[in-house]
Amino acid sequence: MPKSSRESGFARVEHARTGIVEEAGFLDVDGERVFAVRHLPPRPADAGLVICCPVFAEFEKNYRREVPLARSLAAAGIAVQRFHYRGTGHSDDADTTFDTMLEDARLAARALAERAEVDVLAFMGTRLGALPAAAAAAEFPGGPLALWEPVVTPEAYFREIVRYRRLLDVRKGQAADVIPLVDELADNGAVEVVGYRLGRPLHDSMSGRALRRELGAASRPILLVQFGQPQRPLRAEYRALRDELAADGFDVETAVASLDEMWLFAQQWQPPERLLTLTAEWLRRRLLRTPAPA
Amino acid sequence: MTTPRAVSARHETPMYVEAGGKRLFAILTRPPGPSRDLGVLILGGGGYMFSAQRNRLPVRMSRRFAAEGLPALRFDYAGTGDSGGAPPPMYRLTEPFAEQGEAAGRALEGAGVDRYVLVGNCFGARSALAVAPRLAGVEGVVLIVPPVGNMEQGQGTMVSRLGAGMSLRSFAWQGVRQLWRGVVVQRRFRKHLRRAIVGVRLAFRAAVARITKRFRSRDSRWQWLSRQFVAAVDHLVQRRVPILVIYGETDAHLAHFRRAASSGPLADVLARAGDLFEVRTLGGEIEGFATLEAQEAVLGMIHEWVLRRAGQLEAADGPSAVAAASEGPGRPA
Numbered sequence: 001m002p003k004s005s006r007e008s009g010f011a012r013v014e015h016a017r018t019g020i021v022e023e024a025g026f027l028d029v030d031g032e033r034v035f036a037v038r039h040l041p042p043r044p045a046d047a048g049l050v051i052c053c054p055v056f057a058e059f060e061k062n063y064r065r066e067v068p069l070a071r072s073l074a075a076a077g078i079a080v081q082r083f084h085y086r087g088t089g090h091s092d093d094a095d096t097t098f099d100t101m102l103e104d105a106r107l108a109a110r111a112l113a114e115r116a117e118v119d120v121l122a123f124m125g126t127r128l129g130a131l132p133a134a135a136a137a138a139e140f141p142g143g144p145l146a147l148w149e150p151v152v153t154p155e156a157y158f159r160e161i162v163r164y165r166r167l168l169d170v171r172k173g174q175a176a177d178v179i180p181l182v183d184e185l186a187d188n189g190a191v192e193v194v195g196y197r198l199g200r201p202l203h204d205s206m207s208g209r210a211l212r213r214e215l216g217a218a219s220r221p222i223l224l225v226q227f228g229q230p231q232r233p234l235r236a237e238y239r240a241l242r243d244e245l246a247a248d249g250f251d252v253e254t255a256v257a258s259l260d261e262m263w264l265f266a267q268q269w270q271p272p273e274r275l276l277t278l279t280a281e282w283l284r285r286r287l288l289r290t291p292a293p294a
Numbered sequence: 295m296t297t298p299r300a301v302s303a304r305h306e307t308p309m310y311v312e313a314g315g316k317r318l319f320a321i322l323t324r325p326p327g328p329s330r331d332l333g334v335l336i337l338g339g340g341g342y343m344f345s346a347q348r349n350r351l352p353v354r355m356s357r358r359f360a361a362e363g364l365p366a367l368r369f370d371y372a373g374t375g376d377s378g379g380a381p382p383p384m385y386r387l388t389e390p391f392a393e394q395g396e397a398a399g400r401a402l403e404g405a406g407v408d409r410y411v412l413v414g415n416c417f418g419a420r421s422a423l424a425v426a427p428r429l430a431g432v433e434g435v436v437l438i439v440p441p442v443g444n445m446e447q448g449q450g451t452m453v454s455r456l457g458a459g460m461s462l463r464s465f466a467w468q469g470v471r472q473l474w475r476g477v478v479v480q481r482r483f484r485k486h487l488r489r490a491i492v493g494v495r496l497a498f499r500a501a502v503a504r505i506t507k508r509f510r511s512r513d514s515r516w517q518w519l520s521r522q523f524v525a526a527v528d529h530l531v532q533r534r535v536p537i538l539v540i541y542g543e544t545d546a547h548l549a550h551f552r553r554a555a556s557s558g559p560l561a562d563v564l565a566r567a568g569d570l571f572e573v574r575t576l577g578g579e580i581e582g583f584a585t586l587e588a589q590e591a592v593l594g595m596i597h598e599w600v601l602r603r604a605g606q607l608e609a610a611d612g613p614s615a616v617a618a619a620s621e622g623p624g625r626p627a
Binding site for chain 2: 010011012013015022024025026032033035037057060063064067084088089090091092093167168171192194195196197
């Protein structure tokens, strides 16, 4: 059984079997609080990883993929920091924007570096979380970056959201005239998608951004994992990103994990073992420079 | 009470709770001022979501209650969120999470909250009913879209809605119309359309299975009704614990409830319950909280009912107890 204790406002639990320690609490930023969970190795950490989660439904559905990944990495000597952006999850209410997401990622990185006493940091981002992950990683030269089904351009992501909403309307028999997202946001300040509120601050702050630009010029190892049928080739947008990054000197590896895409119809809650294994092995290889255990 | 005060993460305390060998992650939200003598324990729905659930409904609920002086606790079921353990392969209504709910209730009691209302959503509603007999401090139960039968996970939700709310013909026709309008322009959309068609096929099979089952056991009083559900409601009625049940008018579970409540074992219990058992419905569908409107409506309804319950308890305790609760040192500290 794990032993539980609390210190410094963080709840703390130690896993008896693996020896890893988890600490859950809130980090302060600009008078607001960011919920954060640290996964610490049983011995001094060799390196750290900051996980930038997705938002909306994808946040909830991806949650239990990030937790076991963090636990397995902590057991391997890599301290992991997970967090909820302000305006999401257990964190304080706020208008989530690209800037607050990035600021929260930076805060998480600082907190992990201090607590785990690590100099080497990697980042990981899923879906929309790929953008703040990339921007935060750009401030740590050479640090590895793992991306799960990343959003390459927010405009395409928002178009996809609207399309899903249309599909839901059709299912309800409520197909209505198509109002452009920008117009609806301008009129109402937010749009509703499947019970989530997409606010104009998030939309506007993401507009015009692109994953490639957020990555900066300094090259770094990148793992790009596409979710979908494993026999399918890499999608065109990911092929283009990979080629562009490779041309710029980035060391890019790609993989396809057998996983449903996540928005509306996703029924696959359990993480496929391969997704966790390949990501953990890649991070171990890049951060610890030691072979993965057999 | 005075004007509600803003509650934020600053008033929240993460904790780990042991539940029969499973380690659960929980968050306690405390009022910024003195506590009233009633708390809230939130049991989320199944479906592998963590305790913030869709659009942070339990987070908003916790902070809203705390702003009114009511401490609240939400937690991740084993195998979800930041809890330990593995999730069940499937959430079964015959196997609600009584032990986990009890552990969460004990944690609330450990924080000094001796009396509380259980608020459970869907699978969490059935878990709340299973938990209630184990906890003496339960002073009210709110059941959001409780399934009264023991259907499998997914039944009564998306698949059956596809079948019940929309005929195959109308769905296909609307799909054709959308295709015609040129909405389908990308491969990814086509993929989801294929999945929707698979959903319709599943709904068709489920409908056939339902019809077959109906003919097989037409006379069974328990065909649409769980014995556990009836027993738990009966237990609460005997304890004189008020129950609020909330459905959306188009929720599939409401039809099941109405059928079960009209005659038979549940009707007998409800007749004994009288005013203790209150059913409220909202327009549209609230299961899954797929609209902001449904979320706000349910939040408001629960909020009003729980605050009324707090007032009833305080009135029963007498003026001195009310004064002590509102003016004395906040409990929990």
